Amino acid sequence: MTLQRVYLVAGELSGDILGAGLMRELKAHHPNVEFRGIGGPRMQAEGMESRFPLETLAVMGLVEVLKHLPELIRVRRTLKAEALAWQPDIMLGIDAPDFNLGLERQLRKAGITTAHYVSPSVWAWRQGxxxxxxxxxxxxxxxxxxxAAFYRDHRVPVAFVGHPLADEMPLENDRIATRQALEMSLDSQVLALLPGSRANEIxxxxxxxxxxxNQLCQRHPALQVVIPAATADRxxxxxxxxxxxxxxxxxxxLLDGQAREAMVASDVVLLASGTAALEAMLCHRTMLVAYKMAPMTHWLAKRMVKTQWVSLPNLIAQETLVPELIQDAASPEAIAEQLSAMLADETSRHALEARFAEMHATLQRNASRRAAEAVSLLVAGQPLESVDGH
Structure with missing residues (x-):
């Protein structure tokens, strides 16, 4: 079946990257396909006719959302009307679930095939x-x-397409060459320290x-530390x-950016939970995840979050590969003790590096191509199982 019209709505920069990769793959198999909706510069370069700026949907925080709510309602109403008038083969929301899922539901009720690319964290909280x-x-x-396993359990058609970061990052990396590039000693052990990219995390x-x-440096006199600062403010x-x-x-x-280089150069990584933990896994580096937040936020999170783990490597493996020290457990003494044990145990580090390389390979699936396959199957009314082998 030939795709002719695809309606895409991306909500931020990461969605623009995903959307552009998907569009490229769709055009390879459907040369005359047209795209409308919301996209950023990458999607527009692939032929997207964007009705609103990408930043329109990038509103974070309850107060900010409430302030922009009338505008968001107007944008959704406009997109709905235009999609219904254009009658695309499929409408695909890329992330931005609070906005896109509502639009997808309205269009699906009107008879348009819909899909969503990038799952919200429904498996972790508010599972209803x-x-x-x-x-x-x-x-x-x-x-x-x-x-994908969560959606299958709830009988929602799903395709695991792989992670674009895994596609982007090589299955082999060179610790020695990276240290040389960063002008660091080849003989000493290295700790990469990533305290987060947001002011609150610092x-x-x-x-x-x-x-x-600092405690670790006292225990390991030859230790080097590398800290990639995410921004000039950090x-x-x-x-x-x-x-x-x-x-x-x-x-x-102290580096300006270069987080991946810092992790590749390291023997052990100390980081805040989040995407950095996934990147450290894709760099195949032993890590310790530690996180603190405001006491009230932690109190609420403990009651709302339904997962056993907070870090993506553990969630992907469905077992504890990475130690997690959260809130009061994340004391300098406890962190230093765990890191010291990791630095002393070369055998365990190498075994974990090999395990992470295997996990990397399972995620490296050419996500854009598989996402395009899933879109084509949905439009043809075929099941998604063949995309990921289930």
Missing amino acids: RVKGIAKSVDGMLTLLPFE RFLGDTFLAAA HQEISALLANYPLLAERTR
């Missing part, structure tokens, strides 16, 4: 949302295998991480905190 998702989409495209984790690394904040730890400051390279 899966009932609404089942009414909104003909198919869910997930980046991670445990997400506020809650910065001192804890640096205090732990660089300034970390520099100010480092001034309180003269020993650590002597041993530390």
Whole structure:
């Protein structure tokens, strides 16, 4: 079946990247396909006729959403009317679930095939949302295998397409060459320290991480530390905190960005939970995940989150491969103790690096191509099982 019209709605930069890859693959098999909806510069370069700027949907936080709600309602109403008038073969929401799932449900009720690319964290909290998702989409495209298993359990058609980061990052990396590029010693052990990219994360984790690394430097006199600062503001904040730890400051390279290089160069990584943990896994590096948040946020999270783990490597493996120290457990002493044990156990580190390389390979599936296959199957009215072998 030939695709002629695809309606895509992306909500942020990561969605624009996913959308552009999907569009490229769809055009390879359907040269005359047209695209409309919302996309950023990458999607527009692939032929998207974008009705609103990409940033329109990138609203974070309850207060901000409420402030922009009238505009968001107007945008959704406009997109719905245009999609119904254009009659695409399929409408695909890319992330932005709070906006897209509602639009998908409205269009599906009107008889248009719909799908959603990138699962919301429904497996972790507010699992009852899966009932609404089942009414909104003909198919869910997930980046991670445990997400697909959740949807299968709830009888929602799903395809695990793989993770674009896994496609982007090589299955082999060179620790020595990376250290040379960063002008670091080849003989000493290296700790990569990633306290987070947001100001709040530095506020809650910065001192804890640096205090732990300082203790580690006392235990391991030859240890080198590398800290990639996500932004200029984070660089300034970390520099100010480092001034309180003269020993650590002597041993530390503070980088502008280059998080992947820092992780590849390291023997062990200390990081905040989030996408960084997935990247560390894809760099095949032993890690410790530690996280702190405001006490009220932690109190709520403990009651709402339904998963045994918070870090993606553990969730993907469905077992504890990575130690997780959360809130009060994330003391400098506890972190230093765990990291010291990791640095001392070379055999376990190498075994975990090999396991992470295997997990990387399972995620490296050419996500854009598989997503395009899933879209074509949905439009043809065929089941999604053949996309991921289930």
